[in-house]
Amino acid sequence: MASSFFTIFSIFLLVLFSIDSHASSPSIPIQQSFLQCMSSLNNTLSIPTSLFYTPDNSSSFNSILQSSAQNLRYLVPSMPKPEFIFTPLTEPHAQVAVACSNRLGIHLRVRSGGHDYEGASYVSEIESPFIVIDMAQLRAVDVNTQESTAWVQAGATTGELYYWIAEKSSIHGFPAGVCSSLGIGGHITGGAYGSMMRKYGLAADNVLDARIVDAQGRTLDRTAMGEDLFWAIRGAGGGSFGVILAWKLKLVPVPEKxxxxxxxxxxxxxxxxxxxxxxxxxxxxxxxxxxxxxxxxxxxxxxxxxxxxxxxxxxxxxxxxxxxxxxxxxxxxxxxxxxxxxxxSWIGAVLYIAGFPNGTSTPPEVLLQGKSLFKxxxxxxxxxxxxxxxxxxxxxxxxxxxxxxxxxxxxxxxxxxxxxxxxxxxxxxxxxxxxxxxxxxxxxxxxxxxxxxxxxxxxxxxxxxxxxxxxxxxxxYVNYRDLDLGMNRRRNTTFAEASSWGSKYYKGNFYRLAKIKSRFDPDNFFWHEQSIPVIPGRKKNG
Missing domain, CATH: 3.40.462.20 (Vanillyl-alcohol Oxidase; Chain A, domain 3)
Incomplete structure (x- = not known):
């Protein structure tokens, strides 16, 4: 499924490296510089201005900013706001957006479902200016019951995934989160547990493949990224290694009743x-x-x-x-x-455990709304x-x-x-x-x-x-992000400093994560308050 993208993405990459990197001129608005960069990377890719939301249009900007933000603590007026929010319609849109963020030196945050407990997917208190790529329009779900697999894009919610599985089969399910409005892109990056975890483990334990955009703007599948990076993205939390575009999941058997x-x-x-x-x-x-x-x-x-x-x-x-x-x-x-x-049925149990008011009698279609019950x-x-x-x-x-x-x-x-x-x-x-x-x-x-x-x-x-x-x-648990444990206050936070929180989330796996980070994102393009740190000197051969 990923192969059709590689030719296009390789062209993008060649163009990217043929252009001298430069920071956005202060005299040119960031959004304008961003559009110019995206056009220069691929002038055949249609990028409607309607995909950008800026504070200039406060009504639409606030609407999209608030659309999936779960912790209202991070929407108060005193919290920093992004220069703009970009909502890609296609995976190439997301890929070029990452490439331009890196080229222009613009700090990037990525949001799929907005459930980050400390708002790290849509707020930055440590680096400004910043932008947000909101993956909400990339929400396709392709279920294959014969192979017991599903490809699901990052912006889809767990509820949408469950609904489309149940539409195809009464004897297949997937062991992810209880809350039906979780964005599947970020959810699985933290491990992702739910009501079938004792039977089938975490969602991350049932991932077969993935597509991500790395810091160089390349789109990689499991084969292209290698097993180290594939290991890292299934439990290290979001925002450290790249932008998740889609996951290929292994469906699990469930009884009809x-x-x-x-x-x-x-x-x-x-x-x-x-x-x-x-x-x-x-x-x-x-x-x-x-x-x-x-x-x-x-x-x-x-x-x-x-x-x-x-x-x-x-x-x-x-x-x-x-x-x-x-x-x-x-x-x-x-x-x-x-x-x-x-x-x-299993889908009835999904609705019941998620806390919908009418429990098992709630129509499953409510899962397609992607709305949180607990904002x-x-x-x-x-x-x-x-x-x-x-x-x-x-x-x-x-x-x-x-x-x-x-x-x-x-x-x-x-x-x-x-x-x-x-x-x-x-x-x-x-x-x-x-x-x-x-x-x-x-x-x-x-x-x-x-x-x-x-x-x-x-x-x-x-x-x-x-x-x-x-x-x-x-x-x-990293999916219950807690900044009380410690945080990166600058881009070059050391491994020792980050261990104050990293050892609590990852225990002995933290050092391996930092080594992988140092190889695949040595310049620490993807960083936030609790992103995996880089170990100086450990790059490609580290």
């Missing part, structure tokens, strides 16, 4: 005891069973006293009868009954747990948890396939020995007079958990 349930327990209903038991068994359950815990607060009595709610939200790749047997043997403490369960102001952090958290520690956690107005956590189970994949197979290292992962979220509404209190709350909660989570390093 699966089962979902949600059972909620409050503190008054023994939630602490049940959660302690969940920790002891969840990574050892039948790998067809995924039970995450969504932890919130609610009114506990008529007087409005608050309590903690723990909702066990599950997908079972099988029928109700077998699920009841599995739960009765392995986790009877939850008290699951047939009335708690809903048998549905708000938030700060998130993450942890990995390798030993059950004692009940006494959970009681201390609840005391601190209820100090915020809208506390939120998700505990995601590991085990199964996640324990069988070696840490070094992809850059994502959080594998064997992990029982579950924690996501902590503080969120607030527009107009909150003191948003800093929510930020302080989630940081204090994170500090409280220090004795009970992974150590040396304290691990974190």
């Amino acid at each position: 699966v089962t979902v349930f949600t059972v909620t327990k409050t503190l008054e209903q023994g939630a602490t005891r049940i959660l302690y038991k969940w920790q002891q068994v969840v990574d050892k359950l039948d790998e067809d069973l995924f039970i995450r815990v969504i932890i919130k607060s609610a009114s506990g009595d008529p007087k409005g006293k608050r309590t903690v709610t723990t909702s066990y939200n599950a997908l079972f790749l099988g029928d109700v009868d077998r699920l009841i047997q599995v739960m009765g043997k392995s986790f009877p403490e939850l008290g699951l009954t047939r009335n708690d369960c809903t048998q549905t 708000n102001y938030f700060k998130a952090k993450s942890d990995f747990v390798r030993a059950p958290i004692p009940e006494a520690a959970l009681l201390g956690l609840w005391n601190r948890y209820l100090l915020d107005e809208n506390p939120y956590m998700i505990w995601t189970p590991y085990g199964g396939m996640m324990s069988r994949v070696p840490e070094s197979q992809t850059p994502f290292p959080h594998r064997s020995g992990t029982i579950f992962k924690i996501q902590y979220v503080a969120s607030w509404q527009d107009g909150d007079k003191d948003p800093s209190k929510h930020m302080d709350w989630v940081r204090k909660l994170y500090n409280y958990m220090t004795p009970y989570v992974s150590k040396s390093p304290r691990e974190a």
Whole structure:
């Protein structure tokens, strides 16, 4: 599928190197310089000006900037805005845009779904001016059920991918994220886990091929990029090695009927005891069973006293009868009954787990809208747990948890396939020995007079958990980007400096990532607050 592009791209590259590199003249607007560069690289490529959105037209610019940005914290007026947003219609558009960004020395950010927790795909607080390439118009999905594969472009969402798989087959699925508005381009670069991870591993574990644009403006497939770079892009986070154009995915088998349930327990209903038991068994359950815990607060009595709610939200790749047997043997403490369960199709389960209001009865077409259900102001952090958290520690956690107005956590189970994949197979290292992962979220509404209190709350909660989570390093998930861990404050941030956050995301894989970065992007064209650093002196033969 990639071969048809190589002749065109080779011509682009030859033209690129035949033109002397130069920075944009201060007297010429960046957009004009950019258009001139794109035309000079290929004067047969149609590049409508309608693909550019500039602050001069604030209405359309703000509309496209806000269209997929998930963390509203990064849309406030004080945040830096791009010089323009370019929305390529074709893969050659994206390729030439990267080449011109490099040639003109313009800092580049790339956005597929806008779910970067710290806004790094559409905001730059460390280098200005900058531009954004928004991949939203590149969203084709080509499903081949005979080969059990799919090519999906970077701008498509996980929901669109799931929809088109289900349109072709009732017995195929794909193990990616729970949220249906995730941009598939960036999502898989961080590893990408979801409700079938215990059965089939991460999305990144099920990638067969990819097309990317590298820093030199070349478009590469797996063969052309080589196995080192192919390894790096499946777990190192986005924005370090190139622009993902498309992924070729290996589809996985799913039953025609699966089962979902949600059972909620409050503190008054023994939630602490049940959660302690969940920790002891969840990574050892039948790998067809995924039970995450969504932890919130609610009114506990008529007087409005608050309590903690723990909702066990599950997908079972099988029928109700077998699920009841599995739960009765392995986790009877939850008290699951047939009335708690809903048998549905795999696509019905996608809608249910994603949190659509009508659950399994929601029409699948809603997945084509690509809209997030949870767009708000938030700060998130993450942890990995390798030993059950004692009940006494959970009681201390609840005391601190209820100090915020809208506390939120998700505990995601590991085990199964996640324990069988070696840490070094992809850059994502959080594998064997992990029982579950924690996501902590503080969120607030527009107009909150003191948003800093929510930020302080989630940081204090994170500090409280220090004795009970992974150590040396304290691990974190790159798709829940957290700038509290450290950040690159300049283009030439050293490997040692970046290790403050890099070791937490990648553990022992971080050094290998830096070596690959140094070979394929030695000038560090692709960089941001937490991009992989270059090791000086390690270039092509490093």
